[in-house]
Amino acid sequence: VPLEAGGEVSMGSTLSGLQRSDQILTWEHRHQVCNGKWTSRDYDFKKPDTDLTASMKTVVDLEGTDALEHYEYPGRYAESSDGDTRVRRRLESRESMFNLVRASSMCRTYGPGFWFKIQDHHNPAEVGKSYVVRSIRHKAALPGAYLSGAQTEKFDYTNEFEAFPKEIDYRPPVRTPRPRMYGAQTAVVVGPKGEEIYADEYGRIKVQFHWDRDGQADENSSCWMRVAYSMAGRQWGGLFTPRIGHEVMVEFEEGDPDRPYVTGCVYNENNRPPYAPDKMGTVTCLKTNSSKGGGGFNELRI
Known part of the structure; x- marks a missing residue:
């Protein structure tokens, strides 16, 4: 699904009293530990000698993640190519949670899948970077005077959202x-x-x-x-x-x-059994039946 552009935004101040509708009010990075490697394996009885192990390392550059391998069996695939695809998607899902931004803004056009570019920010390293909205919660309030038609009070709107860097191949977490x-x-x-x-x-x-x-x-x-x-x-x-x-x-x-x-x-x-166990409990046998139609058999009985 193509992402929709949300335009350029600036980091505003909640204390200035001069907020614009395209301003971001708060901005916080949240980091989560990511698996350094994802390995999956399966078995196909039609190809018992084929090694169906698939493995991939993360692109996240974080010290100490090399030892954090996730290993799963069964991978639920029968072809090596399917295993590679599954491992890549599972690892991308974990990588998507590594660097999330939690922010609030006055941007009314934002929604999941929208992306925006930082035009001005108190942290110079953020300027020029683009982010994609992952989830959002809207907050709006209509004052009583506004409802009565006076419209002297300002319509109050803010939102809280999560976003991730646009260069990340986002995969939603597997929760089902x-x-x-x-x-x-x-x-x-x-x-x-x-x-x-x-x-x-x-x-x-x-x-x-x-x-x-x-x-x-x-x-x-x-x-x-x-x-x-x-x-x-x-x-x-x-x-x-x-x-x-x-x-x-x-x-x-x-x-x-x-x-x-x-x-x-x-x-x-x-x-029913060929012999009644309640009456002939000592009998051990292997008895066949002719096919088609029955009527004949072979039997080994002790």
Whole structure:
């Protein structure tokens, strides 16, 4: 969004009694400690050997910030370029808070996004510098005589605002917390109509959660979800793909709602155990079911 120019302003005096509508009344710099470095890392199972670490140093010249590194995992990105962009924006957000000006003025045209240039100031170092209004609070008062139509008393207006140097690439602070999933949920495996098994090359499946009111219990009900096994090596390990209609346990990597994965299957009234545990509790077995249609099986029973 292009910034709007607010013109040139001068530093005035609240004691002179000769205030103009384009004067700044008070001016104070507020400095905040900034991270000297921002590092983020993530992992993509499709590229397990790729290092997705992104790191950047601050442009703020302040002694002692080199040791103040912010490290985050997961960064929630799958490409290194996305990681670089995320790190740059997060660091710019912190840098934007390093040097803020808190001031008051009589400039009625000011608003967030307006920029102005200092024409005259009691500190010569400020002259010629430009600042952008970050936030502003307006104060106005209409005297009783003004309201009655006499208009003999002056309309009183001031504002208080925060601003930052115009050369800074401003980023607003990240304050909205990301949703976090706690604990496990159960869901039902779904897929295209007429299929019994629906999985991709990684053995991932799709599910419909019990709380989902919009899903149609088909291949569009969720994203692909990885399935956890007791072993998973290079073309060796366990493989038992949950089938459509199975009830499964779903958890979330790092509590991220965008990264669900299946941790196991559970029996229910429609899908009961092959043997009644209350009567044959000593039986341990692994029993398959032929597909499509069933009717055949293989079984390992102890």
